[in-house]
Structure formats: structure tokens, C-alpha cells
Amino acid sequence: MMELTRKGEYAIRGIIYLAQQQPGKVSLISEIAEASGAPQSFLAKIFQSFAKLGIVSSFRGTGGGFTLGRSPASITLREVVEAVEGPIIPNRCLLDGGVCDRGKDCKVHPVWRTVQTQVTQILESVTMEELARK
Amino acid sequence: MMELTRKGEYAIRGIIYLAQQQPGKVSLISEIAEASGAPQSFLAKIFQSFAKLGIVSSFRGTGGGFTLGRSPASITLREVVEAVEGPIIPNRCLLDGGVCDRGKDCKVHPVWRTVQTQVTQILESVTMEELARK
């Protein structure tokens, strides 16, 4: 139950690598992939998602690559994980309409809500700055 | 990320139904399936797992069916979920050998350990007795 996918693991490793570089240093996806042990073209997709969200900045052409889009201290583990895995939802009934006929007086529902809140808090409290320290 | 499967949801609904019956009353799988809105033969599989673990008792032949195997207060949500979904593992590196080359000084690893502990605690603290109350 509740397993991080490889995509999520690669995402975390990749962004930590970036956070460990000199601020402003541009890294190639090939370099990040090697450092994080991820398949290059798969990681490229992951970093595209990051770029769209502004977590990383991307530059094309010669001398291009990726840098962090914001300060390491402002990027949380929750943000990184959710960027590639989607929102933290331990059970369907937690998102959007929460479509469940028995939803009204279900005693289990609030338990999942608690799980969601706790997990989110834990991941939110960890920043890339902390994770990048060696 | 971290979504309960239908199997897990059916499992919970099914056992709560059982917990709501008069102690000692035997329920047919067809009855439980209808009450919980689960496909009967799928739920049958789920209850087989429960029976092996002693969470429920099964009886064959005429007048057979299922009852809880222990008191509702002694069956936790964690136990029910783990019975069908396996252990609560937010990341591969948490179980068994925790096969990860970078495992030694990984800063992320303890975060997943915390998630695991917290989620386990939340689910462990909820019993079928509580969930069965109307």
C-alpha cells in the first residue's frame, strides 16, 4: 500500500542533485540522469513537469540545461512528489466531489483525511535545502 | 500517490458489515457483497485472506458463512488494510534489506520511515468496534 513509484524516486534524486550544485550552475539532463541513476529520457519527462511548475528553470541550446527555479529552502518534498505523482490521496473519496454514496456518515472517511493531512505535513516540512546537505 | 485500491476499500466495507451484525451471527458472502457494494467473487477472495489470518471465521455448507474471528475492538484498521494490501511501505527502501546503494547517508530515507510510522499509527488506532457504531 502507498508506494512511491520509480518516477517519484527519480524526481527526488534528480532535484536533490540540482540543489547540491553551485547556485546558478546549469546541469545537463544527461548529467543529472547519471548522477541519480535514472533513465535519461524518463528523467527528461520528469523535469519537464518541474519546469512547467517553476520548480526548475530550463535553458535550451548550447550551454543549456537545468537549474533550480527557486531557492532550495522554498522547495518542499511535498511539492516535488506531488509534481510527478499527483496529489496525496489515500482514498478516492478525498478529492473533488468525493463520489461515495455512503459518504455522509462514513466513519472511515475521516481516518483517510487524517492520513492525508499527516503525510502532507511530513512531506511539506522537508525542504530541498535540508536534503541537499552532505 | 498512495491510493487505497478497490480491494482495500471492499475489504474495509465488508468487515465493517460483519462487525455490525449480532455477535455470532453468520453472514453469507453474497449478503456481505451486496451490503458493501462489492463484486461477490472478488470479495470472496478477500475474505479468504481474512480467514487465513483469523480475522474472520468461515463455515462451509448449509448455514455456513462468515463471522468475525475476534472481538471487533481487537481488530484494527491497519490489520484489515495490511491483510489485503500488504505492509504499509511508502518507499521500497523501507522493507527487508532496503536495497539501495545510496541508503547509507540518504536524507530522504528517514522521511519515508516517519511517514510509515505515522500512517501505521493512525490506522492502528482505529478499531472495527469504533467503525461499526452507527
Next chain:
DNA sequence: ACCTTCAAGACTATTTTAGTCTTTTTATAA
């Protein structure tokens, strides 16, 4: 004997995961 009920295992369809590959766009440099 016959019927009822769960047990066990094989089987299948759908969805998700975990990628790859090709083409296009943007930027630099000779």
C-alpha cells in the same frame, strides 16, 4: 444422495507504470 457454502486456482481485461523513440523548437557558435 443432494444441496449449500466456502476454498483454491486458473484465467482475462483494463489500467498504470516505466519506459523509448522521433520530431520539433529554441538557442548558441563558427
Next chain:
DNA sequence: TTATAAAAAGACTAAAATAGTCTTGAAGGT
């Protein structure tokens, strides 16, 4: 202005997990 370098975008694929079904067998009751 052409070549080269890099990410962006999108189509594609293989493998695994999920969500079941179906058939047969075993245990128990009448």
C-alpha cells in the same frame, strides 16, 4: 547561414499491477 546543442512535445511500447471472472473441488448439512 549553417551546423550544432540542448530541451519540449508527443507518439509509441512493454511489462506489471489491478480488478475482476470462472471453473472445479472440498467440507458440511438435510
